[in-house]
Amino acid sequence: MISILCRFMLACLLLPCLWAAALAQDVSFPELSSAVGGRQDVTYLDLAKMVVPDLKAGANGFYVGSAPIDVRDILGGEEGGSPPETVNLPNAAALAVKAGGKDRLAMLFDLGQSQDSAEGFAVLALYDLAGKPKLLDAVNVAVDRLTSFREPAKVSIAAGDDAIVTTSTHFNSNQGYAGTMVIMVRNDRFSLIDAIYTFDENYCAYRRTQNLAFQRLGGQKPYARLKATVTDATVPSGESCDEVSPKASSQDISVTYRWDKAKSRYVRNSDAFEKLSAENAKRF
Template sequence: MHRTLLRFILACLLLLPCPWTAAGAQGVSFPDLGSPVPGHGDTTYLDLARMVISDLAADKDGFYRGSMPIEMRHIEGPDSGGQPPETSSLSNAAALNIKAGGKHRLAMLFDLGGSADSAEGFAVLALYDLAGKPRLLDAVNVAVDRSTYFRDPGKLPIGPGDDVIITLSTHFNSNQGYVGTPLILVRDDSFELIDVIHTFDESLCAYKRTQELALETVADGQPYAAIQATVTDAIVTEAAGPNGESCDEAAPEASSRDISVTYHWDGAAYVKDSDALDKLAGENAKRF
């Protein structure tokens, strides 16, 4: 009886959100590139950025301009990604303190835009070791659409010494919004893609359809916690158009559904328990 009760209690504990998720609340910051890195003497964010774009320098307008970044892979693999612009221009840094393998690391994101003949942007995610002389550990292109940012708060703790980095790439037209959200693991001081989650918002005269992504971790006894991704796909109908006009198209019924996938660590990589979000992306593609 006692053993059965103990197993039940342990099972319940494994389903609780991880205790470290409330820690590491510090999110993304946007320091000027010319400002010093806190706690690191004479090192500036510009010094770190120059490890990616060697000739980056401030101009008279307060922007930082340079030429092409160093060679790097795309986070999705060799067949993905656009080309960087011939001239890079930055106004500030996007910086995020993370943990990886129990060590403190700094991640920085540089959205460089894109080349004229590319529909995709080019965004550098760089990983630094600031213990001792600063070192660039890895750099990848994480752009999966035109504009790329850290997705607030930028990271998701998956253990007491590890965070997953979360970026997003997006573009909008008059009534549609496209978002790709890469989940990125840092292992052995190298970036590894877990997955890219695609969502699609649409606002028409008679209704709005939104897809909100929520992420949380669940302890499951593995070195890295499981990650549960839930997209809430909701349709909200409108009595009239934005300016009170009548709508020609018929509105679908108001509805809301949750589509969830859980990523589990299998000892070598994160694997997902279903293709539900891939199917959602396929459904969305038919509405583009």
């Protein structure tokens, strides 16, 4: 009886820690006016103003400001869209991550689109909250109109390191487009592991989906191998439609990434995702 009681008391003591650990895995959407991590001297708005310096509370719960600070594009070069001239930000997404064995906070600010760009502009920012908060790095991760953290938003690649996963999407009546950025943090700087593009269709006769999943593989240091798999599945609707109904099918398309010490970056073992993207483009 005493043993059972002790176990119960121990479980009660550990429950808050386990609950906190579970919450730490989740993306949060804090009010920008709220305090960061229980601190009374720093708000999420203070962090956001490191990206949009004149950001302030506006009408209808939005925060308004002018253009953000200059940031590079995660794809490199001039690939990304242009930032909007004015910002209307309802909220931001926050994610606790590990980088080089240290605690870091990643925040994603989807700032919208400029008038001359088909893509949105979304800033992924990395903060050090030990002592006075510091903005360590910031990049544009938007490759389509709407950008958010993917689910899951991070994948462990070492005991003290997480890869961050974002996705940009847009939809029309029958098609859905997604661009997923897999990003590591090294020396407190964002570095792209890969960009993976998928395409869904939903018609009267069938539905075709391309679902992306990640798996950490062991056996390598300092960073683990990472396997990404797209499951490309077609499911007939069984309805009477004008178009021909395809047969049910499903295939897995996988790429494995390993750390290349000489190149100081992840390299992939095939171009399967590039081929998939090219095949998808023929169906747009």
